[in-house]
Amino acid sequence: SYVLTQPPSVSVAPGKTASITCEGNSVASETVHWYQQRPGQAPLMVIYYNTDRPSGIPERFSGSKSGSTATLTISRVEVGDEADYYCQLWDTGGDHPVFGTGTKVTV
Amino acid sequence: EVQLVQSGTEVKKPGESLKISCKGYGYDFATYWIGWVRQMPGKGLEWMGIIYPGDSDTRYSPSFQGQVTISVDESISSAFLQWTSLKASDTAMYYCTRRYYYDGTSYLEWGQGTQVTVSS
Numbered sequence: 001s002y003v004l005t006q007p008p009s010v011s012v013a014p015g016k017t018a019s020i021t022c023e024g025n026s027v028a029s030e031t032v033h034w035y036q037q038r039p040g041q042a043p044l045m046v047i048y049y050n051t052d053r054p055s056g057i058p059e060r061f062s063g064s065k066s067g068s069t070a071t072l073t074i075s076r077v078e079v080g081d082e083a084d085y086y087c088q089l090w091d092t093g094g095d096h097p098v099f100g101t102g103t104k105v106t107v
Numbered sequence: 108e109v110q111l112v113q114s115g116t117e118v119k120k121p122g123e124s125l126k127i128s129c130k131g132y133g134y135d136f137a138t139y140w141i142g143w144v145r146q147m148p149g150k151g152l153e154w155m156g157i158i159y160p161g162d163s164d165t166r167y168s169p170s171f172q173g174q175v176t177i178s179v180d181e182s183i184s185s186a187f188l189q190w191t192s193l194k195a196s197d198t199a200m201y202y203c204t205r206r207y208y209y210d211g212t213s214y215l216e217w218g219q220g221t222q223v224t225v226s227s
Contacts, residue, residue, distance in 0.1 A: 030212065031210075031211070031212035033212075033214040033215075035215075042202055042217040042218065042219050042220050043152070043202070043215075043217050044217070045214060045215075045216070048214050049210075049212070086151065086152055088214065088215070089212070090212050090213045090214075092211065092212075095166065096154050096157070096166070096168065097142070097154055097213065097215060098154075099151060099152040099153075099154070100151075101151055102151040102152070
């Protein structure tokens, strides 16, 4: 079964850049999506199809993928970006989503 | 605008039954899979199962098979998650999600969540 590993926490100063990785054997062959979950709120998609941003998500959020690692990058980090972030792909064999372990970003 | 609106906070005792709901707005409810995700306090996201409203085809994660029942009433654009006998370990936030499928992958659109607390 698919396993997606993320660093438990990332700490970043305001105005700097945060990078959150998502590693797994399946990442190379599947499409990765990213969600932001602010405290007390439901997850919100910030990147889909590896690199695309939904409307309303700031350009400061970007996604990339290389081999077995997908990366969410937040540029010019703001206090409001403090949240948990989860990567997700779809297990096409089992037909269900697989979530990463989650990363808490502290600003 | 697509929206998933979930029922409100529940506080129950161990052994009680519960059914929570998720109503879809702004799209053809019958043609998108609805899934449920559990988030225990301070923990990550866990996939529970999914249902297709058009024909009630239902699939459960092995971890939740036999523990919960997922159902749907297409006539009122609503999906449900049900327990027959709650345990303290069922205390969690539960999210319903709409599966958006395109080009070999799927992502999720989320309801606002329903907090379930089970305590004696």
